[in-house]
Amino acid sequence: MKKYILKRLLQIIPVLLGITFLSFALMHVAGSDAVTEMYANKGAVSQEIIDAKRAELGLDKPFLVQYFSWLGGFLTGNLGTSYVSGKNVFDTFLSKLPATLLLTLLSVVATIIISIPLGIIAAVRHDRVTDYILRFLSFIGNSLPNFFVALLFLQLFAIRLHWLPSISEGVSLKSAILPTMTLAIAMSAKYMRQVRAAVLEELGRNYVEGARARGIRGRIILWKSVLRSALLTILTLLALSIGSLLGGTAIIESIFMWDGVGKLAVDSITMRDYPMIQAYVVWMAAIYVLINLVTDLLYHYLDPRIRLEAGKAS
């Protein structure tokens, strides 16, 4: 197991380097740097002043040199200052991150509550009316763009019924309901299918038939054996979807004015605040890689078959 952890940790180093490199290169594609932005609205500035400032900030150095100094900044939490607010971008990112994490967490909880029971029911009632209805609903949920769902919810719950605020009033549970539900619907639709498939696969195994032949009640087989074995797959799939959820909150956050990193990213794009976009991209990717790593390790730890294999090998 230790060997495996070490191997996985070594594997993510090139990926992390690649992520930082791509995020850094992105800025160069933009064709504008801190100095051009600085003097953008200051009228005519002589080329000497611009060049002097560039030299001062190290922007005249070769691309790779700049990359490594930026990489050093990434490791020490200094990714430059925002063109707009002039503040440290990493600090700004960190200050908005909890709101996004909260939204993600709530959506995951809502997804679990909605999709796991429904997925199990659909699997147990395989190819009957209940299954068809649930699959149909999941299909609809899969085909609805989340910004459309968000606007529908806004219109219905905030504007027609006045139950909930249309623009979030700070980070509160009440303002979180609509964005959470929006994110949870799309995710549940996808996830319910996966739960159903996982449970169906377990139900089709020989031991289920054996247990049934021995006269064990269906409910007991389901709870004691089937769900217990399917749980591992279900949880792994869930953990993997957390990452994509984290990366998919941008539109929803900006519709509901939820003050998280997604909205920050969209706002920064509108204002061409490149260091801020860079910090968002590189950190979201780093978080995603870490989540995947932890999931993978947990999976290995929880699955006795793989654990035993690893134990034998080392």
Next chain:
Amino acid sequence: MRKTAEKKTEYGPDSLSGNSDTREVRKIQIQEESVQKTPAVRIQKVRHNNVKKRLILFGALVVLLLILTVFSGYLTPYDPDAQNLAIAKMAPSAAHLMGTDRYGRDMLSRVIAGSRASIFSALLLVAVSTIAGTAIGIFCGWAGGIWDTVLMRISDIFLAFPGLVFALAIAGVLGGGIQNAIFALAAVNWPRYARLARSQTLVQKTKTYMEAARLSGSSTWKLITKHILPNIIGPILVTSMLDIGTMIMELAGLSFLGLGAKPPTAEWGSMMSDARSMITTAPWIVFSPGIAIFLSVMIFNLFGDTLRDWVDPKRRI
């Protein structure tokens, strides 16, 4: 044993190509089946026929949608760009089935005109990702060695960005526009196709028929285009078909954020974003394009799902 072998030939990818050989085999099999008909085989047969019917139905819907898109210029009841402030923000009526927007433009016409930007861009995007990804994947699988390692590590890096994060950043830095949005999403999507094509190529490479073709003197180019490609294209095309719906949504999402098509171009995502502030007074301006996105995504998803069931019935559980 016998039964499984039968199933394979009957429902395998070969049945898609429908050449005369397979048909002959199938005829013989059907005759055999009537001799020893087990209930399980019969149920599978019925199911397969159902899938075929659905495939035809949804295929027809996709074709209809594409016709609508191609001829959208002729199908609009009004000029989609003609402004008439006297009838601005009119609720849906007999004359304007989806109402009018804030400049008095007919919403139905704009939604129909928008299909070009929304659906065609998504098709182009899927085509670009599929072709680029497949080419890279076949190259990696075929060449192996250092090129394979390097390109696959690069694809790992692209896959390490969650969801829309990277596409958002690329489109943001490039400064919006529908071409940039397509480029951004294609940059994010090619690795999945590359991995699929690579793994399929590796499988085909070791087959005996490849050895035979090589021994009979086929060139590398011919081996790839005549032998590898036809054998791996099935699963890749199914993936592309399943991707179209998602891509329509993601492109519309980028446009919604102002990173895709820009007004006054009629495009569903940007139309919705443009009308957001009027959701209380004129909800039809927001919801008409939304329903258009929903319906087109649904049609493509239905077709993609059914196509997958048809090609690979085992995955249908």
